[in-house]
Amino acid sequence: MKKSVLFLLIGIFLSATAWAEGDATYKNTVRTFLAQRCYKCHGAELQKADLRFDTLTLDFHNEDVLLTWQNIADMLNLGLMPPYEEPQPELAEMMPVIDWITASLKAHYEAEESTGGQTVLRRLNRNEYRNTIRDLLHLDMTIFDPTDAFPQDDEEHGFDNIGKTLVMSDFLVEKYLDAADQIVQRAVLPGPPPEVKTHEFTFPIMRGAGGFLTPASRRLKQGYDEIFRRPDDRWGYMSIDRFRKGVSHSGMYRVRVRASAHNQQHPYDKALRTDENEPMRLGIVAASGRYGDLRQSNTSDITLAEFEMIADGKPRDYERELYLDESYVPRVTYPNGPISLYWRSILRRYHPQLYDKTDRRKLSQREDQELVHRQTEVAVMNYLGPSIRIYKVEIEGPLYDQWPPPSHTSIFGKRDPNKIKPRDILTRFATRAYRRPVKHSEIAHILQLVEQREKAGASRVQAITMGLKAILCSPNFLYLYENEGQLDDYALASKLSYFLWSSMPDEELFALAKKKRLHKPDVLRAQIDRMLKDEKAQAFVENFTERWLALYKIGEMPPDPRNFRLYYQAHLEDAIKKETHAFFQHILDKNMSIAHFIDSDFTFINRDLSLLYRIEGVEGREFRKVKLNDPKRGGLLGHASVLTATSNGIETSPVVRGVWVLENILGTPPPPPLPDIEPLEPDIRGSTTIRQQLASHREIATCNECHRHIDPIGFALENFNPIGAWRYGYGPKKPKIDASDVLSDGSKFDNLVGFKKILMQKKDQFARCLTEKMLTYATGRTLEATDRPEVDRIVNDLKTQGYGLKDLVLLVATSEPFLTK
Known part of the structure; x- marks a missing residue:
């Protein structure tokens, strides 16, 4: 209690501008450092990246102010400020500034009780809805897709399970009604089995x-x-x-x-x-x-x-x-x-x-x-x-192995539906559909609807189907239940299952929730381990990798069949995704270091993909682990899935690939280009090189601030063509590719291998990026500045434990943002 009060008082003092301005370290060290080292680019006359520090206040309750101070601390820690071409401060000059900002932010975070940082009421996205119907009613979804007519889910930062973007509309409500009709018609099969x-x-x-x-x-x-x-x-x-x-x-x-x-x-x-x-x-x-x-x-x-x-x-x-x-x-x-x-x-x-x-x-x-x-x-x-x-x-x-089929018995059991009370059937079904115990009041109006239908002449089964449809269209089914504060066991069971399975909890999770044991740390960890071994965890492997790495974009701009015949001849659109899924799955199963995503000496390919990678000795369509003798191909940056997703099907762009690395590997996405800057089109006529074009582009001061971070990274990947095959030049009578460059922090590299060595030195930065991506996916919300202390804790614990991917999943699923609303 005393400790909490102490933190609260510290937070109040540290976040008060009047107190901070009187602080000697701030006045004599921090403000002086910013004036001498930063105002030149972020002052009254020039505001690179739209950042101005000379008027920056210490009102940490202002989200923009808080993010700016956090950005300063990050840039100093990463060695990205001041730019390497400017005179560099000694460590002794810089560390007091970093320490002061870090301590001030930490105290604010500990005192802040954010009304943000909570998952907005989250609707099931299309994928989650489909999987939930499959598991709720034991329906075969090989062909049947009740979401076929649903509108595409909106996304934020690449993720399609963010609560605030999953809005409801009249059109979608209408489609839910249609889907419920189709689902119940397939699930409820009274009478004798069809003739074989x-x-x-x-x-x-x-x-x-x-x-x-x-x-x-x-x-x-x-x-x-x-x-x-x-x-x-x-x-x-x-x-x-x-x-x-x-x-x-x-x-x-x-x-x-x-x-x-x-x-x-x-x-x-x-x-x-x-x-x-x-x-x-x-x-x-x-x-x-x-x-x-x-x-x-x-x-x-x-x-x-x-x-x-x-x-x-x-x-x-x-x-x-x-x-x-x-x-x-x-x-x-x-x-x-x-x-x-x-x-x-x-x-x-x-x-x-x-x-x-x-x-x-x-x-x-x-x-x-x-x-x-x-x-x-x-x-x-x-x-x-x-x-x-x-x-x-x-x-x-x-x-049929049994009649009635599992879809029917999951609702009515094996008894005659006409001899079961509708209340019993609907209560049992709603409890599973709502993923928590139902209240009497929640069933009463549905039961009334059923009774009215039966009085109007409908059979007992026909009347009950109306109640089933009403349950499937209820917000209690369509939205994930989360209570305020610390999640109760039922809410935790759902959050966990939609994180790892993209579907509803199974009977074991429900049983633990009923006994109020799921929240116990040892039980929770055991369940996470069990769930990751279940075949339904393939949903996590596929959905998270496709959203984190933007693999869902594959197919949006298919490669030109005239120039990339192999892509179609070898069915590479499926194969390149399967490689990345299998690679992620292996690192997860073996709890290997996430550093393998940056560089590795193995991958998973089949014969089709071996043709693209020019790896001999791989036969058959099944994917298998192979040792890589070529250091250029190791890690995600050598995966054809990533390289295809970051191309337009005709040619590559160092800008697109550079932005991808900043967003998904380093976690430092650049701001969007200014609206009055014309987009750069790659030159496919061969009159000038893309490097020369980008050099001209960087002569625009407002463009240079971002492109000096983006372009060098993109050039490191230029030896890969639009479908991920290695190339040494852009084509006959066109220039050879120069993959060397200098990063914005002054790090030099000669080729992709050298660039990956630099990335390996930034392993902690990558760990933070992956943590933030996974935490976003797991919680169904974008992270806020107030999540920073918990992200720091996860990253530090992950480093102590050896950077294992499975350890990261455990840390995320047992973190404060995940366990609370």
Whole structure:
């Protein structure tokens, strides 16, 4: 008690301007230092980075003032002020200033009782909503996505789970109502199980469309359908024309395809550019005719299975049990076939004696069509390239391990719903949906709705479904429950599960919350450890890395297929993300030092990614840990995911990549450019280098303040092209890449390897950045200045414990900002 009062008094005195101005250290040391070392760039005449120190007060209750003093302390500690080109103060001159600012800030933080620093009532984002429905009702979400029609979640600092940005709207409320209808309809399945049916389809399985060679093969009536290329927007899907309405019930289906693979090795290498060492693959891609033509790319497409084939021409059965939504149809694809296949080029180049050189411009439309038919049939009969032949497709189902299914019994149990009191059903369901015990008043109005429906003639089950929908549209379900102050055990269970699983608590967490034991330190740590080992923790690995590293941007500006063919040929968009996910997962599981994110001698790749990285000896599609002999590739800065996410698909920008490193590795994001400064476009004509362009840009004084921090970092990464492949120059007859530079603190490097060595010396700074990112993600709010002491404590404890990533997760989940609201 006395200690608290003492801190309060110190805080009051230290935050009072009159007291501070009378302090001898402040007047004689701090203010003098700022006047001599800082006013030149941050004074009355010039305010670089929009910062002015000569009028800076000591009113720490003013957020801008507090952040400015914190910024001064950070810049001095990091050696970034004064700039290295200016005369540097001796350590003995600088340390009293740092000590005074640090002590003053610490005292203020300890005394401040911020009304901020609290998570605004936080709505479930799309991902959390989807996962919660999955776990609440045990629904298979392979295809079903109730958030399909929801608007995109707004984000802040890259994170899409920040409470104040997750606003509600009339439009979203309407979509929640629609989603609840769909969810309950799928979950509640009274009555007998659907009849198991077997559908069998043989040649011709697809009777129309398919490009040029597939219809030509069909016209030859050889007893099979044939696929010649991988799927794209228009072609490459072998649909079942006699099954366009799809399956009649959602559920598991046994899909069996009899197929053969031909000509994995072929003489058309230069024309088709397939990987002749990779086994040919047969894919199952489901789609619904409600969303478009099933014979081409469809907005509902989802890949359900892939099989490696033996390319000896012998028919074999490929079978898998797959979940299909009502109306969905399984279609067959050749996912690693040729990207493009031009039959005229094949005939002209490899079978010139068979190519008809008739001038098609002189033909009528009908004559031209007849010529194309004849020539494509000739091409098929003489084709020596890879293809997959489909002889039969069987679909059997729906198959259920139990009836009623888990979704139904999770609501009604195994008893007859007509013999259970609606209050019991709704109370049990709402308790799980709201993730806490429900009050009688919260159920009363829902129960009244159910009773009214039943009196109006609805069956007991139909009436109860209305209550279920009302619960799923309730703010108690849509928003995360957090009580004020120290979180109670139920609120803690939810906060923990949405941090590590992006979903609701499981039964073990609920049981501990009910016993009021979850908040106990040893129990909490044990649960964190258990949860990280659960397969649902993959959500943390994927969601946090994609938000922290901005990997969600991959695909927004896809690479130019003409210049980066390998990106599409090797399916790199998925592979590059999986590398980073597996890398993060491994460091987490082994509690390895976060320094591996800066530099490491290993990564996780498969054969596809090894082609990009030019690493030999990696076979198969499965990702495995490989030792890196090339120091340039180690760490996140060598990951193709990061390098692709920071490119525009055509060319690289040192500015974009430099800003990315400042924001996500060093935690010192630059301010946005001034509105009257024209954006710099990279020169793709080769008339001047990007380095020369940026040098000209820095001649603008207002630009130089930020670009001297940004540009050198970006140049360190210039040897990586837009998809992360290594390059030595920008192309033929264009200049070689110079990756050397000098950082704003005077540190020099010759190349990427040298730059990473400098970053390793800033490991504590990176630890702070990662801590702030993870704490933001875990709490669902942006951090405030008053969070600084707790961030300092976590970083210091992390350093003492050896910088382990798992230790960081534990420190964040047991921190004051996480355990309180």
